[in-house]
Amino acid sequence: MKRLFSKVINSKWFQHPIFWVLSIYVIGDYFAISNFLKSVDFYYALLFHIPLFALVYLNLNLLVPKLLQKGRYFIYGLLAIALIHLAYGLHELTFEFLLPLLPLEYYMVSFTDYEVLVTVFLIYIVLTTLLKLSKSWYKLQRVEKEKLTIELDSLKAQVNPHFLFNSLNSIYSLALSKSDQTAETVLELSNLLRYMLYEVSEDEVSLSKELEMLENYIELQKLRSDISTQVRLNIKGDLEGKMIAPLLFFPLIENSFKHGVKGVSDSAYVDISLNVEDGIVFSIQNNKGVIDDMEDGKYGGIGLENVKRRLALIYTGKHEFKIEETEKDFKVKLTIK
The missing domain is CATH 3.30.565.10 (Histidine kinase-like ATPase, C-terminal domain)
Structure with missing residues (x-):
């Protein structure tokens, strides 16, 4: 039972939803139009996360394993900057074209300026990269420990x-x-x-x-x-x-x-x-x-x-x-x- 619980906790199918739920809550609270969170704030936060999803998963599944973890830091940095601006463009498209097509009773516009958006995107790309690298490091340490245990048992x-x-x-x-x-x-x-x-x-x-x-x-x-x-x-x-x-x-x-x-x-x-x-x-x-x-x-x-x-x-x-x-x-x- 303990092993199953540990496996579930360490699974990306558990960790990623938890991360995004917390993220939506934080973004909704940050951009809330009043002192109390309302449904309109969560709708806004969900739309705000569309470019964040693209930013994070392109970084985690493409840029980090293909470039950063292979030591190609300069190219990674250039593409990370390009990815941030891509996310900015996707943010603008979401609120300019996607939002009017949704059957919502609210009227929302993106009132976030360029500097704030780029800062938020930069925070997410740095945070998720660090989480990815720390998890990879943890897995590597666990594998190395298992290899050492096997070797020590063999020597015994x-x-x-x-x-x-x-x-x-x-x-x-x-x-x-x-x-x-x-x-x-x-x-x-x-x-x-x-x-x-x-x-x-x-x-x-x-x-x-x-x-x-x-x-x-x-x-x-x-x-x-x-x-x-x-x-x-x-x-x-x-x-x-x-x-x-x-x-x-x-x-x-x-x-x-x-x-x-x-x-x-x-x-x-x-x-x-x-x-x-x-x-x-x-x-x-x-x-x-x-x-x-x-x-x-x-x-x-x-x-x-x-x-x-x-x-x-x-x-x-x-x-x-x-x-x-x-x-x-x-x-x-x-x-x-």
């Missing part, structure tokens, strides 16, 4: 599906060995999937909830890592009341496990730090795996590009994203102001 969905496949394989291995960790691991994966599927539709989620899911994510990633791999998570500051875009840190952690700990057994590590004392500072550092474990020999890949794009869309001008790389280590630091 890019958390590597291979992670799910590998996690299920790891759980299968635990089940075969009758490990006591099997049930707990299934629960961790279930909670994580429920979070990804149902709880990240909002623009922001609580940082404490995101951290809880990150811990589940890390535990599942550790199943695929060598037992000697050192994984450390350090939290500093109060998370209460802090909000963050969902799934923003996940690709960074996935990147560290994917490219860092594979292929190395004795020196593999992942250090994760979250500091919320002054803004939100998330950093993650890991050793480098062998070259075969990197995508095209380049560290980062799709995961980092995903994060960069989401940051650009969500935290425009409010973030800092740094990558430091040495022969043995790789570090990413994200600061959200």
Whole structure:
């Protein structure tokens, strides 16, 4: 019902009649022959609007879309002046030739001089042009917002599906060995999937909830890592009341496990730090795996590009994203102001 109401309100079939009814009332009141509006005033206002209708709709449907919105300002200005004078001529024809043909009991003449008429026509052409441009701008903003929403949803969905496949394989291995960790691991994966599927539709989620899911994510990633791999998570500051875009840190952690700990057994590590004392500072550092474990020999890949794009869309001008790389280590630091 709300959607239907909004559609009706935004429809030109609703907005235009409202505009013209108000316009007729204002013109009738402005040119009224007494302190009170009479029927003759509305008849006069209706006749007065004949050139206004032509002026407005020729401008809105021809001059604005064909010239003004395409940057042809000089030609638009010339034709707008010509259109105003055309409306003036139509006004004179209406009261000189059309009015005597109408079976009205009133005798009316146009007592408006040239300067007043041109001023009124100019006001209408400027007003309706601004309304047209503002509505076009609003529609453009809405389309851009919808495009951004679609893109953000797509980026959220890019958390590597291979992670799910590998996690299920790891759980299968635990089940075969009758490990006591099997049930707990299934629960961790279930909670994580429920979070990804149902709880990240909002623009922001609580940082404490995101951290809880990150811990589940890390535990599942550790199943695929060598037992000697050192994984450390350090939290500093109060998370209460802090909000963050969902799934923003996940690709960074996935990147560290994917490219860092594979292929190395004795020196593999992942250090994760979250500091919320002054803004939100998330950093993650890991050793480098062998070259075969990197995508095209380049560290980062799709995961980092995903994060960069989401940051650009969500935290425009409010973030800092740094990558430091040495022969043995790789570090990413994200600061959200």
